Amino acid sequence: MKLLVLPGDGVGPEVTAQALRVLHWFAEHRGLALEVTERGFGLVNWQRHGTxxxxxxxDRIEAAEAILFGAIGSLDQQAxxxxxxxxxxSLLRMRKALDLYANIRPIRLLDALLEASPLKPRVAKGADFVILRELTAGMYFGTxxxxxxxxxxxxxxxxxxSYTEGEIARAIRFACRLARERRGHVTSVxxxxxxxxxxxxREVAGRVAREEFPDVTLEHMLADNCAIQIARDPRRFDVIVTDNLFGDLLSDAGGAxxxxLGMLPSASVNDRGQALYEPVHGSAPDIAGKGVANPLGAILSAALLLRWTAKRPEDAAMLELAVDRALDGGTRTADIAAPGERVVSTSGMGDAVLHELSLLQREA
Incomplete structure (x- = not known):
């Protein structure tokens, strides 16, 4: 697998380094064939090359099978x-040029993090859904x-x-295929x-689901109501599919x-087998270089890479379980720690995940 690593700006290099440690562990202990190339992206390129x-x-981006991305600098930094x-x-250019139209954002609340959630446990416990955001059309690209x-x-x-029928239909198809692997329910927003x-x-979504996926249940929901329901009853959702703008907003609401946001991974894929993996959080320049950023969004993005590009679902599940066990054991970065809980560094969280991976390997 040809993997291009673009650490980017701010906390991007710190969290990406931990995801790479995990992928190299799988290469060493589980036979993952990995060819890694790393390049600067964003402000670091501007400072070094004037572009x-x-x-x-x-050229590397276009040739890569998978891209592991960190974060892009803030608007203030790029002024x-x-x-x-x-x-x-920009990321927009990359998404459009590679036609990475399907942005997968899983949102799963572990019992270990119930105290970190702003929602009451009786509301949030067991929340587990995916937001499928159409990524190459709509408000961000329309003229x-x-x-x-x-x-x-x-x-x-x-x-x-603006959206064409074709752009809508392929997003709906992707969401329905994803739902078939989960609980068979799609909410089109x-x-x-x-x-x-x-x-x-709404018209195209209904037709595609009715004609091509009769085994999948489709419901329609207005975006403002969806925002309310995510906070009121997140367990009702399985797969949410929506346009570029609403997907951007609703996935952050889901992250709450x-x-x-440091917990959220994402994968952006096309139909040619290329994909970009990145944590949902931004560059967070205020904490960059302090070693306190949560790397789990990046590490769980590596799990998505194992599932979607490497086609190694067992390894992906193993990594996700290692993250679960690290959190169950009380390992916390500052953003998810309750008052009085011990806090570890960015690399400390990476250490905890690697420790759990080693235990799982011995237990297998």
């Missing part, structure tokens, strides 16, 4: 970089877009929310009551169930 995306890095350069070196000056001198910002693109989304 966010050197051509050689882009000095010309807008054209920001577009050239026209930009800021224009009107005749009276005032400025207007324009973004266009839109704003069909006020948006024409939302009405089309766990008490920290």
């Amino acid at each position: 966010l995306m050197p051509d050689e890095t882009w 000095v970089i010309p807008s054209e350069e920001r577009r050239k070196g 026209p877009r930009g800021v224009e000056t009107l005749p009276d001198g005032t400025r207007r910002g324009v973004n266009t929310h 839109d704003k069909a009551n006020v948006m024409e693109a939302g009405a089309l989304w 169930i766990l008490g920290s």
Whole structure:
């Protein structure tokens, strides 16, 4: 497996290093065939090369089977970089060019983290669902877009929310296939009551599910109601599928169930076998370099890599179990620690997961 590692900015290099330790463990102890190449991405490229995306890095991106990504710098950090350069070196360009249209964001609350959740245990206990976010169309890519000056001198910002039938249909198909492997229930989320693109989304979703996946239960839900239900009754969901903008917002709302975005992994895949894996959290420049960031989002992204790209579901399950056992044993980074609990560093959490992997290997 040709793996390209892009640690990125802020805490990205710190958490990515722990995910790489785990993958190298699987290479050493479980026979994972791994060819790793690492390249700078983001502000580090700008500082070293005067560009966010050197051509050689882009060539590596296009050739990679899997990309392990850390984080991109904040808007404040990028303010000095010309807008054209920001577009050239953006995640949006990578997603669009590689057609990584299916963004998989699992949200699973362990009993060990019930105290970290802001929701009451009777509401949150057992929450386990996936948000499938369409990633290459919608508000973030629609045209026209930009800021224009009107005749009276005032400025207007324009973004266009647009979807084709084909873009909707393939997202729905992906969600239904995913649901078949879980509990067979899909919630399709839109704003069909006020948006024409939302009405089309609902129509296409209903047709695809009805004609191609009669064994999957599909329900429609408005996005604002979905936000309420995620907080009110997260256990009702199995697979949520929605557009780019709503998926961005709702997955962060789902992350709040766990008490920290540092726990959330993601996988963005296309139909050609390429995928990008990254924790959902950002670059967190305020804690970068302090060794306190939670690496579990990155480590669990490595578990998704084992499942989706390496086609090693047993190893993926083993890694997820190792994370569960580390948390069950009381290992906590600062973001998920209750008052009075002992806190470990970023590398300390990596140590705990590797320790559990070694125990599981001996127990097998």
